[in-house]
Amino acid sequence: MSNKAKEIAINLKQDLLKKIDGNIKAKSNSEQAWLEKLRKDARAEFDLLGFPTVKLEAWRKTNLKSYLERKFDVNAIDKDLSSSEANTALMCEANKYDTDLYTQYNGHWMKGADGVTTYDNGTIVCPMSIAINIFSELVEPHFGKYAIDKGNALTALNTADFVEGYFVYVPDNVEHDRSLQMVNLIDSDNNIFANMRNLVVLGKNSKLRMLHCDDSVSENNCFINNITEISIADGAKLDLYKLQNKDNESVVITSTFVEQGADSNFASNTIILNGGLVKNDTKVLLNGRGANADVIGLYLMDGHQLVDNHVHITHAVSNCTSNQLFKGIVDEYAHSVFNGHTLVAKDAQQTLAFQNNNNIQLTKTSKIDTNPFLEIYADDVKCSHGATVGQLDTAAMFYIMQRGICERNAKMLLMLAFVGQVIDKIELPNLRASMTELVGKRLKGELSSCDQCSITCAEPDKPIHFEIDMSKV
């Protein structure tokens, strides 16, 4: 790398450390003592580790180097945006998915939507910056308790530097019937480097459905390092949908750390339509008997995009089940990485764990790396994994084409069927319909990430149109 680029990368680390030091100092009187300690420890860890390199196993295939060499403005001052402007920017049919919408704009809770939302049933949604002060007794027992990832510099950086994020709390025995939609929108003239920190706490036997969207409008460089800690108490159930549709210049790194109690249920469904570099780490700790985790995902990549999904599920106790399913279609020069890791601890007997990664590779220039790992220390278990890389079934193609459907549409039908397995698992009917459509557009190349966010360009009224080649009939 050129010296200049090297310098930029080194400066970035120094700028961040300087910023963190400044913040810690500035807040030394106002910030909670427990948080200050966490920040200081994390700062030291980040200083020691520096940004991850390809020498680390978890980053072997995901090289941040060229991205870190871009200029980022770590102290960028955000556009001041009113709620109505943001809504215009989103052009959001906010209720399209029939959800309650909370938007973070350029890493900050949007004006007009700030403050605390408390539902009648006791459910709280509020910005993290506020939650750590007014709900300290709810936040402290969980904050930083799950995002333990020794040696991961970005986790440390996030803890040390985060400013904002969301805090969601559902009390015991509350089934929150409104779905929450957390939109994380980047639209800045600056090259943003944002660390965002979220915490979701589900009380015993509670229920929540969330949709987390990462979108961007601008074409500027941005680096988002997002950590979500999730605590799911005994008997609780969380459905988490993640939709990522970023521009090609952006780096999005999301880490989700989940700890589950007995008989709890966690279902995560990640749909990645676009992004420059997307890395999703999901770490689930099944810590109570009878807990179940379903972590599924879909990625559709082209251009020079890179998507890296890491899923790590630990079966710490007996009688838990887990299921991983990731499917992807990789086109042009794109590169996809899947790393699934199921760890069954010594006494976690009667474990059922499945792991599957299926890929369709469309070009010679694209790359697919998949590592489905099993690490098992108990004997009474049933664990399996599978991984495939292949193409569309030629026999199926032939069958469809001989029915008079042109090659392009036949391909489309097969690809839709391939991704259907993931999309059909979406329980929100509106979201499912919208996803089917978005994916259809995406596969036809009609959904571009560059100019508008997905929500903007989704046109629900326009059905996917299959052209039938009449000459073949």
Add this chain to the structure above:
Amino acid sequence: MAKSEDIIIDEVTSSDYKYGFTTDIESEDIGKGLSEDVVRIISAKKNEPEWLLEFRLKAYRKWLTMEQPDWAHLKISPIDFQEIIFYSAPKKKKELESLDEVDPELLDTFNKLGISLEEQKVLSGVAVDAVIDSVSVKTTFTDVLEKKGIIFMSFSEAVQKYPDLIKKYMGSVVPPSDNYFAALNSAVFSDGSFCYIPKGVRSPVELSTYFRINAANTGQFERTLIVADEGAYVSYLEGCTAPQRDENQLHAAIVEIVTHDNAEVKYSTVQNWYPGDKNGVGGIFNFVTKRGLCKGHHSKISWTQVETGSAVTWKYPSCILKGDHSVGEFYSVAVTNNYQQADTGSKMIHIGKNTKSTIISKGISAGKSHNSYRGLVKVSANADNSRNFSQCDSLLLGSECGAHTFPYIDTANETTVVEHEATTSKISDEQLFYCQQRGLSPEKSIGLIVNGYAKEVLNQLPMEFAAEAQKLLAISLENSVG
């Protein structure tokens, strides 16, 4: 039911190594430690040409700059290379004409292992190049092979007789800088086997070599090179046993195979180095780099291994499928018991068009052992229509052992199909119940099921070897295999 199963597992996991004995043969060594001088001494003792000494020294200097890899799922106590004797040869200098001249004690050792040279010579028609410690003591059937033009001799002999071939192929598949243990081997390799099959020749016999670590505290650094020229075929067998020792012994071997157009090499291993006792004391550290290069089109390399021994196994027989239409195969049964640790698997590197590879790996863990499969399937952008199928199953016997699977699949071609599947489970109660209700004892049932489980791999072994492999499975999982 569970109780009797526990008893059996207990019996299985508490059994001692059956082949623990030492042969008293005078051996000559050069003292402990490793330095540039030691490398020079080894080379001088073997009367090696200058270029080979240079090869060794280069490798040694490279080794000094490298670090012992720690990525494997193994817990290894640090190895003190200054405590190891890097050269040891039985004191036998004169050339032997017939078996009668071989040290009777040595022959006895072979007899104890059930691999009597005479018997094999007469009955099975297998030419045996027996290696005790570091020097090949006896080569048989050379005459028969010579008529066909097949070269099969100890590595050091080949260095003297066929320096051009050695120079051309040595290090061409596993370069000295490949990894830490390959560099070490390249610097201090003591002896091994060399095999060359000329154009269009099918080896009439199965070639085999028995390795055996003998003198105490001796690292054994074998080097095997097999070259199959156009249209040639050979089946090569390797089997190992080692006597009981309390200190860990180091074994870092290199096996290189080159196949030209239309050639085929089938390499079968039964590995039964001393695994340490039931408390995890002693045992061999086995760090092996095995790699084959399918250089020509339509060439084929097939690895079959039955791994039951060693305290630590670090071994990934690989195929580089460079020639178009070349085929790579890997069949493995790895059994670990007591405190054994195995991190083994295969690498299939698809470079040529229409290349095919198959990986079948069966792991069996018992006692407090850990058994990992680690594999790589890599498809380069030019490997059109390449195909891989991998299946890695693990069987757990007992609640304190571990079975792990770490496959890596990297593809960069749109016409390739790669499939990987793996399962981990214990012997199901239904299977056991079914066998037992047919009148089999619990232990026979386990035996039957384990045998059936490993059958897919055992079937790949040559007839002569399959019986021994089954015997080894039986010994490794004492009393549970019928």
